[in-house]
Amino acid sequence: MDKKEFNGKFEAMLAGDKAAFADIYNDMKTPVFTVIYRIVGTRDDAEDVMQDMFLRLLRHNITSPVLNPRAYIFMMAHNMAVDKVRKKGFEELTDDIPDYSDMSYRSCVKMDVESALARLPLEERETVALHLSAGMKFREIAKILNLPLGTVCSRYNSALKKLRQML
Numbered sequence: 001m002d003k004k005e006f007n008g009k010f011e012a013m014l015a016g017d018k019a020a021f022a023d024i025y026n027d028m029k030t031p032v033f034t035v036i037y038r039i040v041g042t043r044d045d046a047e048d049v050m051q052d053m054f055l056r057l058l059r060h061n062i063t064s065p066v067l068n069p070r071a072y073i074f075m076m077a078h079n080m081a082v083d084k085v086r087k088k089g090f091e092e093l094t095d096d097i098p099d100y101s102d103m104s105y106r107s108c109v110k111m112d113v114e115s116a117l118a119r120l121p122l123e124e125r126e127t128v129a130l131h132l133s134a135g136m137k138f139r140e141i142a143k144i145l146n147l148p149l150g151t152v153c154s155r156y157n158s159a160l161k162k163l164r165q166m167l
Helices: 003-014 018-040 043-059 069-088 105-119 122-133 138-145 149-166
Strands: none
Touching (some): 003 069, 018 043, 018 069, 069 122, 122 149
């Protein structure tokens, strides 16, 4: 769905159109889930946060105009995921090596990448998730996180260096 069509669906959803909400959900569920998952680190928590986020969006107590609905949705997802992490508390990952004997090489690599991402500090993990999974530009991420553009770029580069070392 292109930006103009998405914005129209968002306005229709705010006006009470349930079909427009379903279209927005179907278009956004995968990237939103990925961003949330990369921040919270567990599938169950990511599903809970995503469900809560879309329910909150459906109930839409939005009082001011939304200029970029897609960014607004990612900002909601990001904020709710960070709240979940803060509420749950940071749990250290164990250094246990998983048993890869039954898995394909591709599955093993994916698990290694996900494990490495989970070991990044929250600030770097959320920057990587918003850039790679949500496809957001660094300027948009800076605006959502209320940070200078240089800080966002620095966090992203630092995360990439750490990922290269881990992998």
